[in-house]
Structure formats: structure tokens, C-alpha cells
Amino acid sequence: MKSVFLSSTFLLSAILSQPAFAQDADSAIVEDQSLAEGSGEIVVTARRREETLQSIPASVVAVTQESLQRASATDLSDIARLTPGLSFNSGNAGGLGAPTLRGVTNVTTTTFDNNVGVFLDGVYLSAKSNLDIDLFNLSRTEVIKGPQSALYGNNAFAGAINYVLARPTETFSGQVRASVGTDDLYEIAGRVSIPLTSTLRAQVVGSYSHFGGTVDNLNGENLGGWDKKWSASGMLEWTPGTAFSASLFYYHYEDELDGGANYIFTNNCGGTTVTTPNRGGSNRRYKCGILEAPDQVNVDPASYSQRSSDIAIGRLAYDFGPVALRYTGSYGKYDAVALQDQQLNTLGGTVPTASRRFTQPFVGPVKEWSQELRLESYGNSFFDWAVGGYYYDREATQRTIVGLGTAQTAKSLNNLNVENTTMKSAFALGTIKITPSLDIEAQGRWTWEDKNSVLTNNLTGAVLRPAADFSYGTYRVTGNWRFAENKSLYAVVASGTKSGGFNNTAVVSEQAFGPEKNTTFEIGSKNQFLNGRVTINASAYYIDWTDLQLSVPSAIAGQTNPVTNIGSASVKGFDVSFGLRPTRNLDLMVSYSYTDPKWNDGTIDYSSSRQCPTAAACGLTQVGTGIDIGGFQIPRTSQNQYVGAATWTIPLRNSELYIRGDVSYRSEQSASAIALQYTDEQVLVNSRIGWSIGKYELSLFVKNLFNKQYIVSSITEPEFVPSTTFTTGFVGNGRIFGLTAEAKF
Helix, strand or coil: CHHHHHHHHHHHHHHHCCCCCCCCCCCCCCCCCCCCCCCCCCEECCCCCCEECCCCCCCEEEEEHHHHHHCCCCCHHHHHHCCCCEEEECCHHHCCCEEEECCECCCCCCCCCCCCEEEECCEECCCCCCCCCCHHHEEEEEEEECCCHHHHCCCCCCEEEEEEECCCCCCCEEEEEEEEECCCEEEEEEEEEEECCCCEEEEEEEEEEEECCCECECCCCCECCEEEEEEEEEEEEECCCCCEEEEEEEEEEEEEEECCCEEEECCCEEEECCCCCCCCCCCEEECCEEECCCCCECCCCCCEEEEEEEEEEEEEEEECCCCEEEEEEEEEEEEEEEEEECCHHHHHCCCCHHHCEEEEEEEEEEEEEEEEEEEEECCCCCEEEEEEEEEEEEEEEEEEEEEECCCCEEEEEEEEEEEEEEEEEEEEEEEEEEECCEEEEEEEEEEEEEEEEEEEECCCCCEECCEEEEEEEEEEEEEEEEEECCEEEEEEEEEEEECCEECCCCCHHHCEECCEEEEEEEEEEEEEECCCCEEEEEEEEEEEEEEEEEECCCCCCCCCCCEEEEEEEEEEEEEEEEEEEEECCEEEEEEEEEEEEEECCCCEECCCCCCCCCHHHHCCCEECCEEECCCCECCCCECEEEEEEEEEEEECCCCEEEEEEEEEEECCEECCCCCCEEECCEEEEEEEEEEEECCEEEEEEEECCCCCCCEEEEEEEEECCCCEEEEEEEECCCCEEEEEEEEEC
16 A cells, blocks of 8 residues: 555656746736635535635535546546545446535435435435536536535535536537547537527537456456446527526436446454355454455446436526526436346356345436526625525435346335435525625525335335424525635534434334434635645534434334434545646646544444344444444444546647646445445546647546556445445456547637
8 A cells, every 4th residue: 555655646746746837928828727616716506606716615526527538537436535524425337326526425324315315506405316417518516615504405414415517608619529449439519609690599419439448357357347338418508688598408318337346255253154155254243354356356247337418408597687686496307227236256256147045226217307487686896695596306216126036026125215305405695795805695595395105015015104293494694704814714603404214114103214414614714825826725613413313222123223323423624736837838736635534432222133133243332222333433424535636738839738636535435334345545546648639639547557456435235144244345447548539619
């Protein structure tokens, strides 16, 4: 590990140490504004209105389209790699998407809702298996840290990730990009923007890619790739005058992924089982220690995953002068289905496909509709304000089957869950400008949420129909003091709420659980020096996290452990970013995040009885029928994350050459509540060398330069016979080389 770290540091240092070429002030320079919060020239909409990135009193990371390309970013996991404090574990061929931000994560992964909201142009995307958007469609991505429930609504509990779409241009323009690479990588993407009339503009975007993956599979072709990914979108914008505007956007996406590059680790602790063997590969109950990636996996080639998304967004706006009225309506439909080998390397081997146990999760159709009407007035001398209403409706279907072979015979599980959600909310914000340099903004939202579900066990015929109503308020209050030119201090107190849900249990009193809540306190400062050549931003925060959704024993023996609101936790940490532009040809950035997410004293975990028959068997403390996890690190969180990036541009006579490198680090993550199992730390290095002449560019890139082997994420699953567990790790891709050609017109 140390050698990889030193090598990556050497690579970055080598880039940074190159001499910079002087250049006239009038020369055109393409500035790499990736990763950093700095450079106030980036305009963001993190607070639902246009503001420069450096002026907004919040911790926001924005990555432009150009920077996404130069960082070889293709999905949400790459965006997380570029954003300290954020991680994204999709697992199981993309079926368990769960962003983690500032140490706040989904402790219970089976619920429909996440703790970090993902949005497309401010419109909520709810399907956990369909959170990725083709990044070629975008102008930029924005990650807003801290609770955003008051402004964004749906489950922006710990923050929000907002994909911001590129808009049609007023003149005819376009872009074509094509790449080829190792492991049968090829992709092509194109965009064209056409002014149909003087007031009507259109844009069409499309992409297609294939990738064979790098993970060596003993039982077939490489894993970690996809047979195909393709998307198509279109946007119309109409501005018949200076006051009225309208737009319509439609997006379709499909993919067919390899089966998950999964590996079952050998159990080595937790006491012995009565019967052996089990899928943990021994007579032990649990895997303790670091989960290191294997050189090879053994996954049945019948495994696969398929996803599709359809999203439509319509907008209307009228500017009356002192106030503006805005309407946004959306529709989304998502489907995902997978067939995942559950025997893998431990009980797999020579077992034929028809005799292997497979899990087949279906997520979908998930259908959602939303409408928002907002009246706002910004740019006033003393008081800015906005008020509005929001309506959201979702019908989500989820089915899980466990059986033998692709035909799913001899089923041991066949559950169907249909959940309906209707949400109504009213929101408002007001900004008082006490002086030209001091203002206070208060945001508030009240939400009424109705939920019902139909839970069907297709093996027994049992049908449950739980229902629940929730209502709650959220707020965010920000004080911002611009104490000098390009320097500010801000303070925030905010609350977040994550929706409740249902348990598949016959005990009526245990069928529903309520929302999670948090209160976050944050202070921060944003600073630029030397005419913007140096940027230093920092923030520190404390999160009081209550009513966590954790499993407890049922009041009736034999029932599934229901989820309820009993846990609490606290998170403290800080973020700091440093940007330096010593010359017009050199951009440097280092960003670091420290997070300390811990269960509060007295928090009891009841989900580990299969892992530890007694707490003593795992060296832990027994409390009743549970285990005391107070002071343990919360699963799927990293204490330390950093990103370093450098871009050196070399001007030539009629063209320019650029060299870019970035290194990202994520410290080890606890994989379960009892914190005896960790995914290893990750150090990933990427680089790109490009030559551009006018509107044409040719570049060589490498992802995971040092061919780091790593476990992206893991999950500990129950083994019913014998009564124990097994740990499945999801293996990440190794080194990928490629060549990209791009033309703009």
C-alpha cells in the first residue's frame, strides 16, 4: 500500500514540478476548474438560483463538463472519487446505489430511500438502481454538502447531488467524441444544438459504449464491464420575449451490465456453526479483518444486470420584473433486473448453472411524478424571498426471488413489495441584507407524506397492507459575512429528514417505521488571494443524527427482525480545499475531508446474532439480546479522503498540449455495525495527455494507473442453513488505457 501511495504522490509531484511557460495576458487559456470549490467564475444553482461558486455560503463542489472529461469521469462513482467527503457504493452490478456524504449513510440498505438526494436539474431521482446519468448531457455536476431538505425536499438528508444539464445554444453548434481502449472499450457520443427560429432552440444528445471489464473471472469472460450502454436525449427551449420562457427535456437510457464481479470471503471468526460447510467457506460465522481484493473471481456467466430510465422535465417561467413565477413538472420511469450468482467461489466451482443458487432482484417499474410552483424575488436591496408548493407521487415495485439456475426453480424466497408514496409540501425562504456585506437567510419546508404498501410472500400467499402518514418540518438558517473583498465567513444550522417505510412482518405494530432526523451545525470560510490565483476554502461541522432506522428483534419469535427508530449517532469533521494558479498555464488543487462518524453510547445492534452467537465470541459487549456498538465507526464511511489534481498547459504555435493527473484517497470503511470487518483503503491515480488545435482534440488517458486491486463495497448476508452469514465483496476495475478524439463545430 505504501508503495502505491508513494508512486501516486511521485506522479503528482512530477506534474507539479514541471516548468511553466510564460504567456501573454491576452492569450486564450482553457482553465481546468475541476474539483476545487475555488474560481468564482463557475456559476452554480445550488440554492436554486444562479450564484458564483465562491460567493455561495455553503460547502459546494462543482465539476464542469470539461473537467469531467479530463478526469475520465463516466458515472457517479467517479464524481464521488473527485469529491472528498462523498463516496458512492453501487455494489451488485449497480443495484444497491447508496451515496454517503459527510459520514451519513444508509444503515439499512433495503429501504427505497437514500440519505443523500440525487437530482437532475433539481428534479428528484428516487430509484436507487438508476442514479447514474450519461455525463455527456451535462454542463456540470454540483455536490452540496449538509442538509438541503428545506430547499430540495426529498431525502436531501445529508446533502444533494445535482446533475445540471447543458442547454441549447443560440447558434448552430455541436460536438463529437469517440474513444477506444483496452479490454474492448469503445464509446461514441455526440451533441448538436440548432436554433430553429429566433426564439426556439433545440439540442439532441446521444451516446453508446461497450466495455469488456478487467476483473479476471475463472468461470468465463472478464467482469466489471457492460455489453452496452446507450442514451438519447432532446431539449427544446422557447423564449418568445424577455419575460416568458419554456423548455421541455426528455432522456432515455439503457444498459446491459456484466454480472457483479463478486467474491465471497472465507469466514474466520464469530464462533462456530453447528453444520459445515457454509457459503462463508468454513465452520466459522463471520469474516473479520480487512477485505482485500482477490486476483480472480468465480462467477457464473449467466449472471447479468439490465437497467432502463425514461425522464421528462418541463419548465415554464414568467418574469414580471420584481418577481418571477416558475413551474417545473417531471415524470420518471425506471426498471432494473438482475440475475446474480450466490454461490461464487465458495460452494460454486464445478457446480453447473442449473444447480447454482441465484438471486433475481427486480426494481421496477418505479414511476414518479412531481410538480413544483415557485414565486420568487431576488436581487433586491434589502430583502429577497421565495415561496412555493411541491407535489410528488411515486409507485415503486420491488421483487426478490432466490432459486436455482436461470429458471429460478426450487425457490427459497419470492417476495413482492409495491410501495406508494404521495408527498405534499410548502416551502419558503427569506434573505435579510442587514448591510451590503452581511445577510441572513432562512429556509423552511413543511411536508405531509402518505405511504402505503402491499407486501406479498408468493411462497406462502401471505399479503400485508401497511400504511402510515408522516408530517415534518425542516429548516436551514445561514448567516454570511463578506468581511473583505473575496473573503467571507458563514455559519449554518440546518435540519434534515429521511422518509420512513415498512417492514414485511405480520406484527401490525411493527409494520411501519418513521423518518430519520438530523441537526447540523456548520461554520465555514471562503477566501481568494492574489487576484484569484490562490483559493482557500474550509468548513467544520457537527451532525446530531437521531431516530436511526435500525433492526430490532420482533415481539413474536420467528418473525423477521423489523426496522424501527431507536439508534442515534454523531458526526464531526471538516473539509478544506486549496487551489493555486501560479501561472496561466498551471492549475493545482488539493482537497481534504476528515469525518468522524460514531454511534452514540447506548446504541444497540440486534442484527449480528448470525455473525456472533454471543458478543463474547466476537470480543464485544452483550446488552440484552444485542451488542453494544457505542463509539464504533458507522458502516460505509471513511474517516479520511483527499483529492489532488494538477493540469499543466503548454502553448505551442497553433495549438496547445496539456498534461493532467489526479490522485484520490479513501481510507478503510467499516462494513457492518459491529465494526470487525473493513474494506481496504483505496488510492487511485488517473492521468490524461491531450493535444488540441482549434476545435479538435486528441488525448491519451489512463484510469487506475497503478492497477490497484480493491473492493468497492461489501455486504454481509444471512446464510439460513446453517444459521450463519457470508460476506460478499464487489471488486473494482483495474487499469484501463484509452485514446479519445473530439471535434467541436
